[in-house]
Amino acid sequence: MKILGYLTRDILLHTVAVSFTLLVIIFSGRFVKYLAEAAVGNIAADILLPVMLFRLPGFLELILPLGLFLGILMAYGRLYVESEMVVLSACGVSPSRLAAYTLVPALVIMALVALLSLLIAPLGAAQSSALLDDPAKSQGLQNLAAGRFQTRSGSNLVSYAQTIAPETGIMQSVFLSQRARSSDGRPELMVTFAAEGEIVINPDTGARYLELRDGYRYQGLPGRPDYQVAYFETFGELIPEPEGGIRSAARVDGKPTVELLASSAIADVAALHWRLSLPVTVPIVAIIALCLSRTDHRRGRYIKMAPAFALYLLYLVLLANARSVMEESGGSPFVLWRVHLLFLALALSLLYGSGVWRKLRFRLANRSRHAAA
Structure with a gap:
């Protein structure tokens, strides 16, 4: 239990630090972009900050999985560089047990992302849309x-x-x-x-x-x-809206999840499965980060940060493209979930692939020796 508490605390501290940094960067960038819209009169300046705060949960539901991903890379990278992982392995902590320990903070983040995605973010999107659609706040052209x-x-x-x-x-x-x-x-x-x-x-x-x-x-x-x-x-x-402007978010994002469950519209079905898929990404990226964090003192703790980040972006891009395919062609929700299956298979292969390959080579070597004898 001490090992679990130690790893969980280290991962969550890194996750909070990374998520807060990413949130400040993304929130500041969006605020400056929307402030430019207020400067030219596309929106009322006095509602800009409330609208941004209402959309904050929508930012967090995407930032938290990335924060956990980078947090695991940084936390476990330090343990590998300082040889603490070697000590844990010598004490009998197998890759499977380490994965189980890693999934504990991942499940905490998964529950938080599910709460944001299914309940809080739609409420915030609906409130921001109500502010933007208020005639008193949208006067004239x-x-x-x-x-x-x-x-x-x-x-x-x-x-x-x-x-x-x-x-x-x-x-x-x-x-x-x-x-x-x-x-x-x-x-x-x-x-x-x-x-x-x-x-x-x-x-x-x-x-x-x-x-x-x-x-x-x-x-x-x-x-x-x-x-x-x-x-x-x-x-x-x-009245044309600027590309990527504050009003460009789809109206379906403000619909309650219960309403999406009762709807058969293509856009609503795609939005529902998108909301359900966001929490599912958390344990998958946690296992991938665990496997990619393996390093040593010579290579350093940041050696795999760039390829790991590129892999995470590929995951999100494929999910977004799958949602677009569902909305445009009315495809099955399996288009979205097969992306999760693909990366789940990748995570399991990274976790157990080397061990399976070593066992296979050991058995082949034993058979060769027996055949030679």
């Missing part, structure tokens, strides 16, 4: 400021609203101007006037639309007589 002309980032669109109701986000006296090209390639100008407008969110897809009411659209080249005038009672235009 790009959080328009009343009485100011604004230019949308990455386009030639100029927008203006005379007044904006803070409770509903409804804009009065809306003006839009955008440079574009006609079907024959000629430059032209599109100018839109509307009595009022507001942001409308599709409840199924989460896409945002600018809906204008009671207005006119003028399209053509200034100074030329061949321009078009169109009157509309209602006019809607999709």
Whole structure:
């Protein structure tokens, strides 16, 4: 029990340290990226930090398995370099027993990841989506400021609203101007006037639309007589979201797990098996890390860090691709689970492969000696 407590404490301390470092790096990078969106008006600045905090469990469910993986590599790498593993082996601690000891902290992390993946992260995603979809926090085409002309980032669109109701986000006296090209390639100008407008969110897809009411659209080249005038009672235009932006996360991530269990939609089934598969990765990567941590004093404790990290990234990439295949082609969930089976086989081969190969060579050598005698 003392050995188990010693190994468990060492692994968990390294896991917490690595996970905290990774969390600070990833959280800071995402915060700076989303802060740029707030700077150009894609989201309200005052909800940026609450939205990031609500999405924190979604970061942790991916960071903790990686933190455990690197924590085992660092903890056991130190034990190998300082010859403590040699002492444990001489005291009768076999690879199987060491794997059993390693699975104890892995099961703790697995339970935490399962709690995050199945319960806490969906709640956080739903809360962040509710904040982003709040009309009072998403005013106008790009959080328009009343009485100011604004230019949308990455386009030639100029927008203006005379007044904006803070409770509903409804804009009065809306003006839009955008440079574009006609079907024959000629430059032209599109100018839109509307009595009022507001942001409308599709409840199924989460896409945002600018809906204008009671207005006119003028399209053509200034100074030329061949321009078009169109009157509309209602006019809607999709508001494109920046790639990788804060609203780009799929709406299915905010659905409760119970709702996914009762759904037969392809996206919901893929999301459900993705949530179930995240905890399964923890014991698998723990065994792989145990096997890859073997080193000695000459090679050092960090010699296998880079290839081990590349192997972990390959694991995650294959899982993400399997989920994409399920969503796009409606494939069986086995597409996702066969990735786990592949890496489970790899973990077992790394753990027992050398021992099986030694026994096989020993038996072949004995048979050769008996045959020669």
